[in-house]
Amino acid sequence: MAVPIVEMIDIQKHFGHIIALSGVSFSVMPGECHCLLGDNGAGKSTFIKTMAGVHAPTHGEMKVNGETAHFANPRDAMSAGIATVYQDLxxxxLMSVSRNFWMGREPERGVWPFRTIDFKMADRVAMQEMSHMGINLREPEQAVGTLSGGERQTVAIARAVYFGAKVLILDEPTSALGVRQTANVLATIDQVRKKGIGVVFITHNVRHAMAVGDRFTVLNRGKTLGTADRGKISADELQNLMAGGQELAQLESSLGGTV
Amino acid sequence: MTMPSTVAAPLMHTARDERIKRMSKFRRAIIRPELGAICGTVAVFAFFFVLAGGTAMFTLEGAMSWSTVSAQFVVLAVGVCLLMIAGEFDLSLGSMVGFSGMIFALLTIALGLPVWLSILLALTLACALGAINGILVVRTGLPSFIVTLAFMFILRGLTIWSAISLTRQTVVSGMGEAAANDPLARLFGGKVLTGLFQWLANHGVIATFARGARAGQPVVEGIPMLIVWAIGLLIFGQWLLTRTKFGNWIFATGGDPQAARYIGVPVTRVKIIMFMFASLCAAVLGISQVVEFGSAAADRGLMKEFEAIICVVIGGALLTGGYGSVIGAALGAVIFGVVQQGLFFTNVESSLFRVFLGSILLGAVIANTYIRRLITGER
Structure with a gap:
C-alpha cells in the first residue's frame, strides 16, 4: 500500500463559536484525482485553506508523505509541494503570461545589484510549458487578461506543475467556465495526474467530478459523508449526498429530475 | 489533450490558434502604455511651435527653462508612478517637498549643522516618514488616500510651525552662502558640463552675454543638476520596473495584492518600500530647490502631489494600480513643464492654456484607456 502524499486526519476548524469543520479525514495518493464535493457552505474552502497552510487546524493531524506536518503559512505548504490554484486569484x-508564470520565482541573471530577470529563458520556458498544456500563445508578453477563463487556470496549473508541485489543489476551477473551457481544464487535470501528481479537485458539479475523479469525498455541513471509489457510486448518489439527501429528492421530483 | 476540433489531434508544437489575429510588428511596436503620452507630447510641441515658434521658447535658453521645470515634475512623477503601480497614492508628497527643504534649511541655519549632514538627515527623515505612511496604510488597511491626506496637513503644519518657532519667519534664507562649497550640496544644485558650454560659447555655437558683469560668458552655463537627477531617476525607475524581479513584484502588488500574496510576493514590503522611494524623490526635489533658490519656504511644493499624479496618469498608469510606465510618466511631466513655461513665451490669453491642458489630459487619458484594453484584454 503506497503512502498518501497528503493525509488529513480528523481535521476540525472552529472560527470563534462557529464550527466550520467537525472532523474531516481525507487523503491524496500520487497520480490520483480526488474530488472533494460539497454544496456552498459545506466547508470546502475552509478545508482546502487548511491544507494549503492558510488556516491552522483547531484539532486533527496532517501528514505529508507519512510524516506529521504543520504549516504556519502558505509558503510552508508550497515548499512541501502543495500548490493551490484559487478560482479568481x-x-x-494585467500582467503578461511569462511574468505571471514566474511570479515570485523570477529567474535572474547578471551581477548584484544589477541583476535583472532573464527574460529570454523565462519567456521560452513559459511558452514551452503552456504549449505542453495545449495552449499556444501568440507571444509570452501577451497579458493574461486576453486569455479565456480556462486558459488562465491552465497558466496557474502549468506554473504549479513546473515548480514541482506534488499535490495540486484546484478550487472550483470549472465553476465559472463554459463547456469547451471546462473540457479543456478537465483534460489538463487528466494530464497532470498522469505525471504522478495528486490532484484535489474541488467542485459542486457532479458531472465534472465524474469525468475525471478516481475517488470522491462528499462534504456536508463540515463533515465528511465518506469516500467512494470510482465506479462504486453513481452521479445521483453523489448529488444526494451533497445536498443532504431527502430535501433534494423532493425538489428533484418537482423539477422532473433535471437538477 | 485537445478537444476534437479542426486542428489535427496530435498537438503541433507550432500550431497557431486560428482565432488569434496576427498582429503586425508595427502595430505591436506602437501599442504601448506610453502611446497616449507620446501623442500628447507631440501635440504640445506642435502647438507651441506654431504659436511660439518665433519666440525665445525654442532657443537654447528657452529650452533650458522648460527642461528645468519639466525636470521638477519628472523627479516627483517617477516616485509617484512606481507607488501608483504598486496600488497606492501619496498625497503628502507636495508637503514633503516643503517639509524636507525646510528641515534641511533649519538644520543648517538654526542648528548650525554642516550642509552635507543636514542633507543626509533630511533625506533620512523623508524615508522614515514615507515608511510610516506605508506602514500605516498596510497595517490599518485604510485607503492610502485618507492616510496620506492626513500627512499632507500634518507635514505642511509642521513645516510652517518649525520655521516660525525657530526663525520667526516662513522663509529661511542664507542657504546659498552656506551651501556654496559643500561637496554634497553640489549634487543638488549647480550645473554640470559648464566647461562644454563655455567651449561651445567660445566657438560661437551658443550665444554669450554681450555686456555687463558676465560679458563673454554663455547665456546657458550648463545643465542644472535637477535635470541630471530627473534623467537618472527616470532610467533607474524604468529599469527597476521593467527589468528586475522587484519590478515584477511592484506590478503584481498593484495588480492583485491577494493573488500576489498567495504566490509568495512580499506585498507589504513592496508597498512600504515604494512609499519610502516616493518620499525620497520628494525630498530630492525639496533639497535641490533650497540649494537652487538659496532659501527654504514653507509653501514650497503646494499642489505638487496632484500635478505629479496627473503626469503619471497622462503617462498611461492605471489609477487603481498594476499598470503603468515610468517613461510615460516622464513624458506627462514634460507636457506639464512645456505648457507651464509656454505661458511666458506666447501672448495667447493664459486662461486658454488651461483649456488646452485640460483637453490634453482628457485626450491622453481616454486614449490610454483604449490602449490598455488592447494590451490587457480588459473589458
Whole structure:
C-alpha cells in the first residue's frame, strides 16, 4: 500500500463559536484525482485553506508523505509541494503570461545589484510549458487578461506543475467556465495526474467530478459523508449526498429530475 | 489533450490558434502604455511651435527653462508612478517637498549643522516618514488616500510651525552662502558640463552675454543638476520596473495584492518600500530647490502631489494600480513643464492654456484607456 502524499486526519476548524469543520479525514495518493464535493457552505474552502497552510487546524493531524506536518503559512505548504490554484486569484490579468508564470520565482541573471530577470529563458520556458498544456500563445508578453477563463487556470496549473508541485489543489476551477473551457481544464487535470501528481479537485458539479475523479469525498455541513471509489457510486448518489439527501429528492421530483 | 476540433489531434508544437489575429510588428511596436503620452507630447510641441515658434521658447535658453521645470515634475512623477503601480497614492508628497527643504534649511541655519549632514538627515527623515505612511496604510488597511491626506496637513503644519518657532519667519534664507562649497550640496544644485558650454560659447555655437558683469560668458552655463537627477531617476525607475524581479513584484502588488500574496510576493514590503522611494524623490526635489533658490519656504511644493499624479496618469498608469510606465510618466511631466513655461513665451490669453491642458489630459487619458484594453484584454 503506497503512502498518501497528503493525509488529513480528523481535521476540525472552529472560527470563534462557529464550527466550520467537525472532523474531516481525507487523503491524496500520487497520480490520483480526488474530488472533494460539497454544496456552498459545506466547508470546502475552509478545508482546502487548511491544507494549503492558510488556516491552522483547531484539532486533527496532517501528514505529508507519512510524516506529521504543520504549516504556519502558505509558503510552508508550497515548499512541501502543495500548490493551490484559487478560482479568481490564480493569476494577475494585467500582467503578461511569462511574468505571471514566474511570479515570485523570477529567474535572474547578471551581477548584484544589477541583476535583472532573464527574460529570454523565462519567456521560452513559459511558452514551452503552456504549449505542453495545449495552449499556444501568440507571444509570452501577451497579458493574461486576453486569455479565456480556462486558459488562465491552465497558466496557474502549468506554473504549479513546473515548480514541482506534488499535490495540486484546484478550487472550483470549472465553476465559472463554459463547456469547451471546462473540457479543456478537465483534460489538463487528466494530464497532470498522469505525471504522478495528486490532484484535489474541488467542485459542486457532479458531472465534472465524474469525468475525471478516481475517488470522491462528499462534504456536508463540515463533515465528511465518506469516500467512494470510482465506479462504486453513481452521479445521483453523489448529488444526494451533497445536498443532504431527502430535501433534494423532493425538489428533484418537482423539477422532473433535471437538477 | 485537445478537444476534437479542426486542428489535427496530435498537438503541433507550432500550431497557431486560428482565432488569434496576427498582429503586425508595427502595430505591436506602437501599442504601448506610453502611446497616449507620446501623442500628447507631440501635440504640445506642435502647438507651441506654431504659436511660439518665433519666440525665445525654442532657443537654447528657452529650452533650458522648460527642461528645468519639466525636470521638477519628472523627479516627483517617477516616485509617484512606481507607488501608483504598486496600488497606492501619496498625497503628502507636495508637503514633503516643503517639509524636507525646510528641515534641511533649519538644520543648517538654526542648528548650525554642516550642509552635507543636514542633507543626509533630511533625506533620512523623508524615508522614515514615507515608511510610516506605508506602514500605516498596510497595517490599518485604510485607503492610502485618507492616510496620506492626513500627512499632507500634518507635514505642511509642521513645516510652517518649525520655521516660525525657530526663525520667526516662513522663509529661511542664507542657504546659498552656506551651501556654496559643500561637496554634497553640489549634487543638488549647480550645473554640470559648464566647461562644454563655455567651449561651445567660445566657438560661437551658443550665444554669450554681450555686456555687463558676465560679458563673454554663455547665456546657458550648463545643465542644472535637477535635470541630471530627473534623467537618472527616470532610467533607474524604468529599469527597476521593467527589468528586475522587484519590478515584477511592484506590478503584481498593484495588480492583485491577494493573488500576489498567495504566490509568495512580499506585498507589504513592496508597498512600504515604494512609499519610502516616493518620499525620497520628494525630498530630492525639496533639497535641490533650497540649494537652487538659496532659501527654504514653507509653501514650497503646494499642489505638487496632484500635478505629479496627473503626469503619471497622462503617462498611461492605471489609477487603481498594476499598470503603468515610468517613461510615460516622464513624458506627462514634460507636457506639464512645456505648457507651464509656454505661458511666458506666447501672448495667447493664459486662461486658454488651461483649456488646452485640460483637453490634453482628457485626450491622453481616454486614449490610454483604449490602449490598455488592447494590451490587457480588459473589458
Amino acid at each position: 490564480a493569476v494577475i490579468p
